[in-house]
Amino acid sequence: MESSALAAIDVEHLQVSYGSQRVLHGVSLSVAPGEFIAILGSSGCGKTTLLRTIAGFHKASGGAIRLSGRDVVNTPPEKRGMAMMFQSYALWPHMTVLGNVGYGLRLRGVPRDEIRARVAKVLKMLNLSGLEDRRVTDLSGGQRQRVALGRALAIEPEILLLDEPLSNLDAKVRVQLRSEIKTLQKRLGFTAIHVTHDREEAMTMADRIVVMDAGRIAQVGAPKDVYDHPSSPFVASFMGAENTLSLDIRSSASGVEVRVPEGRPVAYDKEVPVGSVTAYFRDDVASLDDPDAQIDGSIILPGKITQRTYPGGHYRYVVAVGDCHFTVTDHRYHEIDRPVGMRLPLASLHLFPDTQATGGNHA
Incomplete structure (x- = not known):
């Protein structure tokens, strides 16, 4: 104003x-x-x-x-x-x-x-x-x-x-x-x-x-x-997007290719920053899927459930992907130690170039 x-x-x-x-x-x-x-x-x-x-x-x-x-x-x-x-x-x-x-x-x-x-x-x-x-x-x-x-x-x-x-x-x-x-x-x-x-x-x-x-x-x-x-990364984190993930985004003929440390590269046709970026996301943006799933417009990270709590109305899980841990909200019950694919829709991620981002992976 x-x-x-x-x-x-x-x-x-x-x-x-x-x-x-x-x-x-x-x-x-x-x-x-x-x-x-x-x-x-x-x-x-x-x-x-x-x-x-x-x-x-x-x-x-x-x-x-x-x-x-x-x-x-x-x-x-x-x-x-x-x-x-x-x-x-x-x-x-x-x-x-x-x-x-x-x-x-x-x-x-x-x-x-x-x-x-x-x-x-x-x-x-x-x-x-x-x-x-x-x-x-x-x-x-x-x-x-x-x-x-x-x-x-x-x-x-x-x-x-x-x-x-x-x-x-x-x-x-x-x-x-x-x-x-x-x-x-x-x-x-x-x-x-x-x-x-x-x-x-x-x-x-x-x-x-x-x-x-x-x-x-x-x-x-x-x-x-x-x-x-x-x-900014600060506002994203303060508004609840406390999970962070490093991504490498490169230009391609059809848009960009999003590469992740774990999991398959994903093609994406929306305008996003190119280069090394940090993605910030809330736990209700992620969902649990099959580790081998392939879904257009989504990153699938293979991981394992290490913790489960029930705050009411949904379950909150901690998912280990390599050495990193993420919190995920899901309405379904899953067993501890179960292998899962953590699904992240690219459109729901807040992406900031690493020159601007301040956080590492959320533990």
Whole structure:
């Protein structure tokens, strides 16, 4: 998305340092009004620093932050018109639900009767009606996080920032709240930036995903685009394509010939990089076949099953091919030590020239 004065949030060449250590290296990102963005990355990649700098809790050492065209890089947090949800809930333990949800309104001098009316409206949206006078210490984790969300929404922000707010919840409540937050965001129309290290959470909630690596943006795009078309080995691996395989691709009269260390060469008529490449693939891309199978458009690697687990709904196998080991998802039951052909459809592999690739074979 191009930078625009109409963007709800426009971050341009943002730099942040902690002392002499640079944490963000010229990050640029434009967020449209009403858009839900997920910033995804591993610990230490700079995603929370980016969020907190947008909020005003960290000072930028360079670059610009504009909200609807207004430069706020030197504006204090309380004057940026945003609300924030934290991982730790950050609720006042001595206050009731009403006190917590209405806290921001009270700071803004809203009359008591109006606070109660607005809090009641928010609690109804969050299925918390009737809990106004209950202390937050008497609530479940999911209810506390709903109270934290209610406090953020009560001030009717145009922008909501979410700093891994669901990571402390159990799986069932986490999935429930994902859906509730997304539904409320669509209904109320606020702009949201959600920081998470959970790939599934980002994929299911966001309109666009921002993948960060070492203080820089590695890729921005719709969840399906980033998942299906990673722009680099790092993004491919981060999005789950952790198996890697070295290939030698050479031009041929009909297209290319793909040569593998084990198995037969395969002719292929699609445009792919020529030379030494590394293929990245997810375990559900591979399948188990006969070791002698020949299937157009697929590499068949002869190997042996060395491990089998059942996480539910399918089996996950470890397949040894020579000295290398790969993980493969398959719905069928196979015996340990069984010889198999690991089938890899070439169209489903993410291929990167070895000058760009960083990984070896996944073990």
